[in-house]
Amino acid sequence: MNSLIDLHTHSTASDGTLTPTELLSLAKEQHLKAIALTDHDTTAGLEEAEQAAIKNHIELVPGIEFSSTWNGSSVHIVGLDFNWKDAGFQETLAKFQSSRTRRNIKMIALLQKEGFHISMESVQNAFPNSTCTRANLARFLVDNGEIPSIREAFDRYLGDHAKCYVPREEVTPAQTIDLIHQCGGIAVFAHPVLCRFSMPRLEELILELKKSNLDALEVFYSTYTHSDQTSMARLAEKYQLKSSGGSDFHGSNKPLIHLGTGKGNLKIPYTVLESLRS
Structure with missing residues (x-):
């Protein structure tokens, strides 16, 4: 077996x-x-x-x-x-998840400044039962024709230190x-x-x-x-x-x-x- x-x-x-x-x-x-x-x-x-x-x-x-x-x-x-x-x-x-939501709101605001048509409400509607991550934001942009690929979304906007990246509020490994x-x-x-x-x-x-x-x-x-x-x-x-x-x-x-x-x-x-x- x-x-x-x-x-x-x-x-x-x-x-x-x-x-x-x-x-x-x-x-x-x-x-x-x-x-x-x-x-x-x-x-x-x-x-x-x-x-x-x-x-x-x-x-x-x-x-x-x-x-x-x-x-x-x-x-x-x-x-x-x-x-x-x-x-x-x-x-x-639930406290950790609240931190993630605040981060998503900040990244979406930066994406809007870059000219993308994206909002927290539209992302939540697209992924109604999900705890949203950067991958969800990237997928939303691709699915709505805003950007060609998830890879480009990360490379240019959402990857670590990219222009729309926002670091997480600190939760330490020891806490988890x-x-x-x-x-x-x-x-x-x-x-x-x-x-x-x-x-x-x-x-x-x-x-x-x-x-x-x-x-x-x-x-x-x-x-x-x-x-x-x-x-x-x-x-x-x-x-x-x-x-x-x-x-x-x-x-x-x-x-x-x-x-x-x-x-x-x-x-x-x-x-x-x-x-x-x-």
């Missing part, structure tokens, strides 16, 4: 293009044993995903991907296997790790390579996260080279952290990234999840 998994995926509850139900159906087609739904700063898709997982006989790992800030840089922490229905967790999450642990979950440093840090700076961050009781590094990831994966595995071993991994699937918002297999280079065995839980 195939026992491959994917512990990093997104749905229409944030900036993916498949509903949670469609995502679980695709997971069945891909013969995955388990997947984690890790939408950005929201658990809104998990209830639907739970029902779809039962229907498709796939194990669903409750998940979330938190955006946080460390020394002015964006750091993402994935939470896995936590009690997402906990009232205290949802109360804190603590919140995940309060609900019995597993905290994973998502795609460390994408931080583009020098190795000494990356190790400084990992050491700090380790002091905050980080559980794992994302050792397996769609865009990693073989060298990247080897480096992340060595860091996990050096700092006595477990390994996690996933595709970071977003549907057509990242068309080259496929569920379970990434760019064709991913094969994450179920034993990775068992190790995370042990």
Whole structure:
């Protein structure tokens, strides 16, 4: 029996293009044993995903991907296997989401100054059940003929340090790790390579996260080279952290990234999840 998994995926509850139900159906087609739904700063898709997982006989790992800030840089922490229905967790999450909304309003105002026909209301109408991210803003501009591609939207306007970029109000990695642990979950440093840090700076961050009781590094990831994966595995071993991994699937918002297999280079065995839980 195939026992491959994917512990990093997104749905229409944030900036993916498949509903949670469609995502679980695709997971069945891909013969995955388990997947984690890790939408950005929201658990809104998990209830639907739970029902779809039962229907498709796939194990669903409750998940979330938190955006946080460390020394002015964006750091993402994935939470896995936590009690997402906990009232205290949802109360804190609502505060994080308010911060994201304020940021979106500021970025939309900058896009309007650039001459784009976009408003918070129109974006919300286009993505009515989503926690909107920069990817949603980019998708809106593309779908409405304002700009040719999502890549150009990020390169020119919405990417880090581009002209319409607005940094997040600071939530620290330590805060997100603590919140995940309060609900019995597993905290994973998502795609460390994408931080583009020098190795000494990356190790400084990992050491700090380790002091905050980080559980794992994302050792397996769609865009990693073989060298990247080897480096992340060595860091996990050096700092006595477990390994996690996933595709970071977003549907057509990242068309080259496929569920379970990434760019064709991913094969994450179920034993990775068992190790995370042990």
